[in-house]
Amino acid sequence: MLTYNLNLKFKARSLRSNMTDAEKILWSRxxxxxxxxxxxxxxxxIGGYIVDFYAPQAKLVIELDGGQHFEPEQQYYDQQRTLYLQNQGLAxxxxxxxxxxxxIExxxxxxxxxxxxxVGHF
Incomplete structure (x- = not known):
């Protein structure tokens, strides 16, 4: 089981209540x-991060990026985050x-x- 920072629990709950339009569309699918x-x-x-979508059985994380993710500092943070998640065995x-x-299709x-x-079907 993956561990996480307990301090992120309430922030994650808040983010679930305030999803972007793109998150709502993907979530519906x-x-x-x-x-x-x-x-x-x-x-x-997961760890010190909150991922947008997570499928434990498929070992898959899906991240949706808004405009702020194109800033150099955010890109570096996203790269570090992706490396951490991959090191946990996640795609x-x-x-x-x-x-x-x-x-969306x-x-x-x-x-x-x-x-x-x-899940090993492909």
């Missing part, structure tokens, strides 16, 4: 085990909010393939 029966969680603390998919809003195709790899 991955919730309730819609992809191969795999459970996803949203705004899940990390990153999409921009615009990708989700304008091409393309995003879902990538997510579906990664879920199948993670």
């Amino acid at each position: 991955v919730r309730r085990k819609q992809i191969s029966g795999v459970q996803f969680y949203r705004q899940k603390p 990390v998919l990153r999409f921009t909010n615009v990708e989700v809003l304008k091409n 393309g995003v879902m195709e990538v997510v579906f393939r990664e879920v199948l790899k993670g």
Whole structure:
């Protein structure tokens, strides 16, 4: 089981209550085990981070990036975060909010393939 910083629990709860439009759209497509029966969680603390979406069975994290993620400091932070998650044995998919809003079917195709790899069906 992955550990997490207990101090992040309340912040994660707050983030779940205030999802972006892109997060709401993706959540509507991955919730309730819609992809191969795999459970996803949203705004899940892992280590010292809160990831946007997490599927433990598929060992998959999905991150959605808004405009602030294109700033150099944020890109460095995101790289460190991705390395940490990968070192925990997790695959990390990153999409921009615009990708989700304008091409949800393309995003879902990538997510579906990664879920199948993670659960050993691909």
